[in-house]
Amino acid sequence: MLKLYIKRFIQNKFALWGISFIFILSSLALFSPFIVPYAPLEQNLLERLQSPSILHLLGTDDLGRDLFSRLIYGSRISLTVGFVAVSIATLFGTFIGLVSGYFGKWIDSTLMRIVDILLCFPTFFLILMVIAFLEPNILNVMIVIGFTSWTGLARLVRGETLSFKEREFILAAKSLGLSTPKILFFHLLPNVSAPILVSATLGVGNAILIESSLSFLGLGVQPPIPSWGNRKRLYSLCMVAFFISRALHFIYSSCV
Amino acid sequence: MASYLFKRLLTLLPLLLGITFLTFLIMQLAPGKPTDLITDLNAKMSLEAKQKLTKLYGLDRPWPIQYWEWLKRLSKFDFGKSFKDDRPVIHKILERLPATLLLNFLSLSLIFTLAILIGMTAAAKKGALFDKLTTLFVYLGFSIPTFWLALLLMILFGLKIGLLPISGLRSLNFEELNFLQKAWDMLQHLLLPVSVMALTGLAALARYTRSSMLEVLHQDYIRTARAKGLKEREVIFKHAFKNALIPIITLLGLMLPELIGGSFIFETIFAYPGMGRLGFEAIMSRDYPVLMGIGTMVAFLTLLGNLLADMLYALADPRIRYK
Numbered sequence: 085m086l087k088l089y090i091k092r093f094i095q096n097k098f099a100l101w102g103i104s105f106i107f108i109l110s111s112l113a114l115f116s117p118f119i120v121p122y123a124p125l126e127q128n129l130l131e132r133l134q135s136p137s138i139l140h141l142l143g144t145d146d147l148g149r150d151l152f153s154r155l156i157y158g159s160r161i162s163l164t165v166g167f168v169a170v171s172i173a174t175l176f177g178t179f180i181g182l183v184s185g186y187f188g189k190w191i192d193s194t195l196m197r198i199v200d201i202l203l204c205f206p207t208f209f210l211i212l213m214v215i216a217f218l219e220p221n222i223l224n225v226m227i228v229i230g231f232t233s234w235t236g237l238a239r240l241v242r243g244e245t246l247s248f249k250e251r252e253f254i255l256a257a258k259s260l261g262l263s264t265p266k267i268l269f270f271h272l273l274p275n276v277s278a279p280i281l282v283s284a285t286l287g288v289g290n291a292i293l294i295e296s297s298l299s300f301l302g303l304g305v306q307p308p309i310p311s312w313g314n315r316k317r318l319y320s321l322c323m324v325a326f327f328i329s330r331a332l333h334f335i336y337s338s339c340v
Numbered sequence: 341m342a343s344y345l346f347k348r349l350l351t352l353l354p355l356l357l358g359i360t361f362l363t364f365l366i367m368q369l370a371p372g373k374p375t376d377l378i379t380d381l382n383a384k385m386s387l388e389a390k391q392k393l394t395k396l397y398g399l400d401r402p403w404p405i406q407y408w409e410w411l412k413r414l415s416k417f418d419f420g421k422s423f424k425d426d427r428p429v430i431h432k433i434l435e436r437l438p439a440t441l442l443l444n445f446l447s448l449s450l451i452f453t454l455a456i457l458i459g460m461t462a463a464a465k466k467g468a469l470f471d472k473l474t475t476l477f478v479y480l481g482f483s484i485p486t487f488w489l490a491l492l493l494m495i496l497f498g499l500k501i502g503l504l505p506i507s508g509l510r511s512l513n514f515e516e517l518n519f520l521q522k523a524w525d526m527l528q529h530l531l532l533p534v535s536v537m538a539l540t541g542l543a544a545l546a547r548y549t550r551s552s553m554l555e556v557l558h559q560d561y562i563r564t565a566r567a568k569g570l571k572e573r574e575v576i577f578k579h580a581f582k583n584a585l586i587p588i589i590t591l592l593g594l595m596l597p598e599l600i601g602g603s604f605i606f607e608t609i610f611a612y613p614g615m616g617r618l619g620f621e622a623i624m625s626r627d628y629p630v631l632m633g634i635g636t637m638v639a640f641l642t643l644l645g646n647l648l649a650d651m652l653y654a655l656a657d658p659r660i661r662y663k
Contacts, residue, residue, distance in 0.1 A: 201358040203594075204642045206601030209619065209635070213363070216623045217370030289483075297487050297605055301620070 113160045120153035162292050165226050169291040172230025174237065174284045181241025182268050182276070186249055196242070202235045211294065212303065220303045229291050237283045244276040348650070352643050356636070360414075361407065363635040367628055368403040397423060397628075410632060419636075420629035424622075429633040433615060437637070439509055440603055440614035446530060447537040448599065452592065455542055459549025460584075463557060464576050474546065481543030486602075490536045490609050497532065505529050507611035533610045540602055541595050548591055553584040585656040593649030597642045 093099050112119065127149055144150055184195040214228045248254065249272065257267050394400050401409075413420060419429035462471040498506030505511065509529050517525060556562065557580055565579045566572075603616035611617070615634060622630040 197354075197358070201355055201362065204355065204597055204639060204646065205359055205362070206597045206604070206638055206642065208598075208601035208604050209638060210362075210366075212604060212620065213366055213623055213631070214370075217366065217626075293485055296485060300487055301605070301608060 109159070110163070112156055113163050116153075116156045116160060120150070120156050122150035122153045161222065162295065165222065165229070165295045166288040166292045168226040169229035169233070169295075170284050170287040172227065173234040173287060173291075174280060176231065177234035177237030177283075178241050178273070178276075178280055180234065181238040182245055182272060184238065185242040185245025186264075186268060186272065188246075192242070195238075199235045199238055202232070203239075207232045208294070208297075211298070212301070215298060215303045220298070225295055225298060229294050233287060233290070237280065240279045240283065241276050244279060245272055248272055248275050345651075348647055352640075352647070355643060356639055359639040360411075360632065360636050363632060364403070364407045364410070367631065368406075414636070419633040422630050423627045424625055424630070429629045432618060432630060433633050433637055436613060436615045436618045439612065440600075440607070440616060443530070443533060443537065443603060443607075443612065443614060444599055446534045447541075448592075450534060450538040451541045451545055451595075454538070455545035455549055456581075456588070458542075458546040460553055460576065460581065462546070463550045463553035463584075464572075466554065471550075474550075478543045478547050481539055484539075486536055486540050487605050487609055489539065490532070490606065493532055493536065494610075504532055506532070509613055533606055533612055537599065537602055537606055541599060545588065545591060545595070549584065549588055552587045553580060556580045556584045559583075582656055586653060589649050589652050589656060593646045596645040596649075600638055600642060 093103075180195055180199075184192045210232050211228050215224060218224045218228075254267060254271060257271050262271075391400075399406070410420070417430065419433070421428055422432060458474050462474045465471055494506045497504040505528055509526060511517075511525050511529075562575060562580055565575045570579075600616075603614060604620055605616075606612070607614045607616035608620050615637065618630065619634040619638075621627075622634060
């Protein structure tokens with residue numbers, strides 16, 4: 085099974101391109117201390133606000149910090165926020181969706197009413213409120229983004245579950261006497277995985293965007309830690325980087 | 341139809357209750373109190389005065405009772421008074437509401453018209469240059485962080501070219517202008533925020549219109565319409581358009597909370613005197629009554645928008661009947 089999967093994966097040129105792009109990006113983030121020429125927090129007031137040169141690949145900011153180093157370091161924070169927030173949202177949304185669709189009855193209607201309430205709540209208002217009242221730090225930002233963006237996925241998974249639970253293979257699993265968690269996670273989950281994967285890939289970009297708009301309002305990851313949302317010169321640069329990679333992502337996914 | 345409307349309005353109530361309850365819960369569970377800002381920074385404030393203030397605001401009672409009190413007042417459309425300047429919350433919201441409604445309405449109509457035009461033309465001439473160009477534009481629109489774009493546009497049009505004002509809704513000499521000049525002045529102020537806000541939803545909606553239109557164009561009745569010799573324009577705008585409209589309306593309803601949530605960012609960026617900015621300021625200064633009022637108002641608007649979308653279904657597709 086796994087062998088077949090790997091074989092098919094290697095045969096798909098687009099998939100290989102994609103995985104190498106992800107590999108390069110994540111190794112940039114992972115090994116940033118060995119890649120960057122300057123420490124991201126190192127200030128050099130003699131060299132402030134410089135244009136790009138060989139010494140400073142992307143120039144320096146108003147405190148003389150090397151922007152290239154900060155960009156690479158910032159990708160760590162932003163990727164972390166993106167992945168952790170999306171993992172929370174995906175796990176939570178999938179679980180709620182599965183349970184709600186499979187058990188039906190009052191469990192379904194209670195859970196879906198909660199989803200209804202959250203869906204017509206402007207998410208950004210909620211996020212702003214929670215972050216402003218708690219302490220704006222990276223952990224809170226990730227948790228809040230994660231717990232406010234699971235609703236759409238829960239709806240999707242519930243819908244898929246509703247249609248799959250009537251199929252014969254679930255009936256077969258039931259009559260074989262499998263336990264409910266086994267049916268849910270080993271038989272239903274693989275079949276509803278397509279929308280989950282799609283929403284997770286799109287979610288990472290969205291989470292990074294939300295984090296950067298929070299940082300923009302001064303409520304995200306706090307300076308001097310470089311995140312892609314920090315203001316000033318780094319900000320524009322990161323937005324360009326984000327813009328390009330996201331545009332690539334969409335154009336790429338339309339080619340597949 | 342009327343009885344359906346009544347039923348729907350009834351279901352709005354529990355949703356609205358849920359939303360206000362959630363807002364209240366978050367405010368109460370958060371550490372710290374709104375009075376901290378006044379008391380902790382003021383060295384002359386005695387403990388006694390602090391307790392007095394807490395009591396004045398009704399913050400000394402357990403939160404379920406506070407919520408109940410708030411609900412009781414709400415039933416009389418009394419949102420309470422702002423902690424900050426002691427003005428009734430309802431006045432504060434009402435003076436900001438028209439500006440927000442104007443902004444959202446304008447960007448929503450811009451999104452709707454442009455997206456439908458782009459999507460339909462792209463679908464009618466699938467694979468042509470226009471289709472490819474708009475597809476590219478859509479991907480760019482999807483990926484660009486809009487608040488950053490807002491900043492860039494402000495720098496370009498406001499500072500470099502000096503063509504448009506970069507903040508607010510009115511110029512300083514607004515009162516001296518005649519009616520036409522007033523309209524022109526407001527239009528200038530609105531241009532940037534409206535177009536930036538529209539871009540957030542435009543890309544997605546245009547894409548959906550295109551795919552929904554493509555699906556409809558493959559149907560049998562379109563072939564029939566063409567076979568009986570109707571002009572292509574009539575086929576597209578009369579026969580295909582109405583049927584392609586239904587998923588778009590759904591999406592429009594779903595976009596509404598996002599759009600209203602977006603006003604919190606954009607109104608802050610553009611220093612626009614709307615509800616979003618009032619909300620942001622209220623969050624920052626922990627003005628509970630104002631926050632509750634805005635939460636209720638925003639939720640109500642969203643629910644109303646969803647209801648409107650449902651009503652629009654029936655207009656677009658007579659087969660849909662509400663009972």
